[in-house]
Amino acid sequence: MMLQRVRAAALHTRQMSxxxxxxxxPPNLKRRPSVATYSTASGRRKLPMNTGLVxxxxxxxxxxxxxxxxxxxxxxxxxxxxxxAERIAYVQNLKEIALDVPHQSAITLDNxxxxxxxVLYFRVTEPYKASYGIEDHEYAVTQLAQTTMRSELGxxxxxxxxxxxxxxxxxxxxxxxxxxEAWGMRCMRYEIRDIQLPNKVKDAMQMQVEAERKxxxxxxxxxxxxxxxxxxxxxxRQSKILxxxxxxxxxxxxxxxxxx
Numbered sequence: 001m002m003l004q005r006v007r008a009a010a011l012h013t014r015q016m017s018x019x020x021x022x023x024x025x026p027p028n029l030k031r032r033p034s035v036a037t038y039s040t041a042s043g044r045r046k047l048p049m050n051t052g053l054v055x056x057x058x059x060x061x062x063x064x065x066x067x068x069x070x071x072x073x074x075x076x077x078x079x080x081x082x083x084x085a086e087r088i089a090y091v092q093n094l095k096e097i098a099l100d101v102p103h104q105s106a107i108t109l110d111n112x113x114x115x116x117x118x119v120l121y122f123r124v125t126e127p128y129k130a131s132y133g134i135e136d137h138e139y140a141v142t143q144l145a146q147t148t149m150r151s152e153l154g155x156x157x158x159x160x161x162x163x164x165x166x167x168x169x170x171x172x173x174x175x176x177x178x179x180x181e182a183w184g185m186r187c188m189r190y191e192i193r194d195i196q197l198p199n200k201v202k203d204a205m206q207m208q209v210e211a212e213r214k215x216x217x218x219x220x221x222x223x224x225x226x227x228x229x230x231x232x233x234x235x236x237r238q239s240k241i242l243x244x245x246x247x248x249x250x251x252x253x254x255x256x257x258x259x260x
Contacts, residue, residue, distance in 0.1 A: 048088050050081045061127035063090035090131040096123045101145045106153040115196035120145050121188040129184025148175045
């Protein structure tokens, strides 16, 4: 009896070893499934399953691979996908996407360190390039926006950064589109959201603003005093003219009254 149990245990061990060698999962062991996902604005989602008959939503493009090789891009609507032989490898969103560009440090031409962030609006124009041209196009375009921003700010002084926001945004969009063309993407626009200055620079700017206000106040005060003095002098002049004319008229009247 004991010998039969030992033989049964040995047989079970050999079966388990054979299953592990060929890559099959043992009947009593659960393997964690490897789930493919794709990125969306609301987070990661599972790739659609190939059920043979698939319906692609509007403003999406599904990349199909057959035996591991790119086969076609499925357009929105009803599509047929061969099970087992074909799989849905990538899902690309064709809508315009708003992407936050995190805070970053940048040094201007006059050596002022700025903390700046922005919002990038882009769209996938070629799903094939977006799938096979870059690993993670959203991460890549974010990094590209940050490096381009630092490069452009290094060419401008701090005062010009505030005065030429529109041209700065246009230069960033142009630089991103030049590099992102190979990724099947197009940057629609870039907007600087917030610019933070060092405290010392803020204090200096505040002092400059206060000095300008005091200067304008002094100029306005001096202009007021000058105008007041002019008005007073003009009033005295008119008064003397009127007094002299009154004396002259009085003398003429006296001359006419006296007998010749």
